[in-house]
Amino acid sequence: MTQEEIDFIYFKENQLVSVNHLTGRIDVKIRTKKKDVFRYADNVGYLNHDGYERLWCNRRLRMKHRLLFWLYHGYLPIEVDHDNGIRNDNGISNLKPSDRKQNTVAKAVRTYKQLTKEEVKLLCADIVDNQLNITQLAEKYGRSRVQIKGIMGKKYWSKISDQYF
Numbered sequence: 001m002t003q004e005e006i007d008f009i010y011f012k013e014n015q016l017v018s019v020n021h022l023t024g025r026i027d028v029k030i031r032t033k034k035k036d037v038f039r040y041a042d043n044v045g046y047l048n049h050d051g052y053e054r055l056w057c058n059r060r061l062r063m064k065h066r067l068l069f070w071l072y073h074g075y076l077p078i079e080v081d082h083d084n085g086i087r088n089d090n091g092i093s094n095l096k097p098s099d100r101k102q103n104t105v106a107k108a109v110r111t112y113k114q115l116t117k118e119e120v121k122l123l124c125a126d127i128v129d130n131q132l133n134i135t136q137l138a139e140k141y142g143r144s145r146v147q148i149k150g151i152m153g154k155k156y157w158s159k160i161s162d163q164y165f
Contacts, residue, residue, distance in 0.1 A: 003060075008070050010058040021072050024090025026055065026064070049135060050145075051087035065090045069097075115143070120157045124164035127152055 017027040017040060026045070029038040045053035045064045053064040068090050069080045077097035084094055115123070123141055126132055127148075134152075138145045150156040154165065 002076070004062065004066070005070070005076055007057040007060050007062055008067055008076070011067065012071065015057070019068070019071055021068065021092040024064070024068055024092070026068070047088060051135070053088050053090060065095055068092060069095045115157070117160065120151065120160045123148070123151060124161055128164050
């Protein structure tokens, strides 16, 4: 049994109040500083910089989609993939078991599609405006943060990006 599974068992036995597998909603009880006094939190989860939701399990941050998969299926695969590519869509119908190779290939197909020249020009203009961070730009254009950084660093589309930077 892994440490992650131990944390999930602790979470289920001590923190979990309710779970909605269709939507990915988890409600918990949280111990306060006073012994045996709890407060309740609805739909817990913190969005990290990569777009995944995380939550506290046994004083460790864990991926919410992995916990939901484990709660529903009773086992934990090597990888849990979001079928539609939306990282914070944690409904059980969107979560499927995977291995590292399948997950990497699926993400590459989803996120590294070719940009058009017009999209690159608009993206470069947005970068110059400096009103959106890399994560927001990636969401706006439906691309990965790596792709956005590659354009900013002139690794990709250097002929166009040279005109802006």
